[in-house]
Amino acid sequence: MAETMSVVLNVNGSGRAVSVEPRKTLADAIREDLGLTGTHLGCEHGVCGACTILLDGEVVRSCLLLAVQADGAEITTIEGIGAGDDLHPMQQAFSEYHGLQCGFCTPGMILAGIDVVSRNPDPTPQEIREEMGGNICRCTGYQKIVESVQAAAAVMSTEGGSA
Amino acid sequence: MKPAAFDYSAPESIAEALDLLAEHGSGAKVLAGGQSLVPMLNFRLARPAHLIDVNGVDSLSYISANGTLRIGSMTRLTALGESGDVAGAHPIIPKAVAHIGHRAIRNRGTIGGSLAHNDPAAELPAVLMALDAEVTARSADGERVVGMQDLIEDRLFETTLGDTELLTEIRIPAAAASxxxxxxxxxxxxxxxxxxxxxxxxxxxxxxxxxxxxxxxxxxxxxxxxxxxxxxxxxxxxxxxxxxxxxxxxxxxxxxxxxxxxxxxxxxxxxxxxxxxxxxxxxxxxxxxx
Missing domain, CATH: 3.30.390.50 (CO dehydrogenase flavoprotein, C-terminal domain)
Incomplete structure (x- = not known):
């Protein structure tokens, strides 16, 4: 059995020290060691996008990173988006435009959507479909997700909002 | 816990990485972007005794355009796809990179990792073959230059790289003017x-x-x-x-x-x-x- 290693995960603005085996994925550390279960795990091999987070501002799969690799990095999970009932425009749009049903894929969709709009403030429906092709939803049929991201983009461009 | 247990090293220099490879050889795997290796670890299709994580080796991440295009093996696919130098020299590269996975994959995945993993459905090995690229393979004993076709031969999910070699650089000759x-x-x-x-x-x-x-x-x-x-x-x-x-x-x-x-x-x-x-x-x- 490998030794555990001490790492500091700066999650949503606060540094948290955890002791993990090197083989522990960042996704598991976020859920099990930090108790932030908003980051979901679907496939655990980089296909479904449910575990999407921001690492130093870049969208990544947390199931394809080891927790020890994130030592010292700035991590944003779904819990760091919005503040309680004060929703981020992307969350608000998913609510208003029915961009979710069961909600399993939603944390990853929200973070991926914010990333898309941060790089392309006025994406076309086709661009949203291509950019978010790495996030799988089994409920909505995607139409409402595309509408949600477009609606959020309109709000974010007028508010200058970001993650 | 998804992957089987392994020992973990995170070298910060090429020399340090090569020493670790010399020490652990066939029992070790090099972790580049992890977008193929970590799924294999999670499925336990790969069970290395030792993982050598080269993400902290900053000197493996660069793009240098001066006639021959030189690309460090740990250059992320997003950086590769967005580089003006790369697009100017070989516009086929950003065109191909846009097809590789999704943004989240490209933010971590690397050019060297793609070549060393050598998935037969991957874009970059074929693109770099068409561009007559060469790679540098370094070990504690020295370095050698390998053409893309000699790197791949007719292999899949492996290359002719030795157990103690690290792919450090990709070199692409300047394209003919026309x-x-x-x-x-x-x-x-x-x-x-x-x-x-x-x-x-x-x-x-x-x-x-x-x-x-x-x-x-x-x-x-x-x-x-x-x-x-x-x-x-x-x-x-x-x-x-x-x-x-x-x-x-x-x-x-x-x-x-x-x-x-x-x-x-x-x-x-x-x-x-x-x-x-x-x-x-x-x-x-x-x-x-x-």
Whole structure:
């Protein structure tokens, strides 16, 4: 059995020290060691996008990173988006435009959507479909997700909002 | 816990990484972007005793354009795809990178990792074959330069790199002034593994083709397409030469059948995609599944 290693995960603005085996994925550390279960795990091999987070501002799969690799990095999970009932425009749009049903894929969709709009403030429906092709939803049929991201983009461009 | 237990090292210099490889050899795996290796760890398809994480080796991440394009092996695919130097020297590279997975994958995945992993459906081995690229492989004992075809041979999910070697640099010679390129692949969904794809680089002297280099992926291994290239050399650009090249490509292509498509279907795709890539290179519309 490998030794555990001490790492500091700066999650949503606060540094948290955890002791993990090197083989522990960042996704598991976020859920099990930090108790932030908003980051979901679907496939655990980089296909479904449910575990999407921001690492130093870049969208990544947390199931394809080891927790020890994130030592010292700035991590944003779904819990760091919005503040309680004060929703981020992307969350608000998913609510208003029915961009979710069961909600399993939603944390990853929200973070991926914010990333898309941060790089392309006025994406076309086709661009949203291509950019978010790495996030799988089994409920909505995607139409409402595309509408949600477009609606959020309109709000974010007028508010200058970001993650 | 998904992966089997391993010891973990995070060297900060190439020398340190090479020493670790010399020490652990076949029991070790190098962790680059992790977008292929970590899924294999999670499935326990790979169970290395030791993982050498080179993400902290900053000197492996660079793009240097000065005649020959030099790219550090840990250059992320997002950086590769967005580099003005790369697009200026070889516009086929950003075109191909856009097809690799999704943004989240490209933010971590690296050019060297893609080559060393050598997935037969991966874009970059075939593209870099068509561009006559070479790689530098370093070990504690020294370094050697390996051409792309000698790196891949007819292998899949492995290369001719030795157990103690680290792929450190990719070098791409400057393109001929009048060369043009086309890139076409067919996947069921944007970002999915391609069923088949072609990278074509041609040089013309007026309307006669003087150089032709075609790389294909989606078969049993990445490969050049020599019959297609021979059909193009000395021919006039146009439908007749492109059709002959497409037929040659289908003959060259090491097609394979799986749940996503039969070998026959993939050979047909290579024929069609080769014609489209050549039309794109010749300045006509490539069309189809971009």
């Amino acid at each position: 060369s043009t390129s086309g890139f076409q692949e067919f996947a069921r969904r944007h970002g999915d593994f391609a069923l088949a794809g072609v990278a074509a680089v041609i040089t013309t002297d007026g309307s006669t083709i003087t150089q032709a280099a075609l790389g294909a992926f989606g078969g049993t291994h990445a490969t050049r397409l020599p019959t297609a290239e021979a059909a193009l050399l000395g021919a006039e650009t146009g439908d007749a030469a492109f059709a002959a090249a497409g037929a040659g490509a289908a003959a060259d292509f090491p097609a394979t059948s799986d749940v996503h498509g039969t070998a026959e279907y993939r050979s047909h795709l290579i024929n069609v995609l080769t014609v489209r890539a050549l039309k794109e290179a010749a300045g006509n519309s490539g069309g189809g599944n971009g």
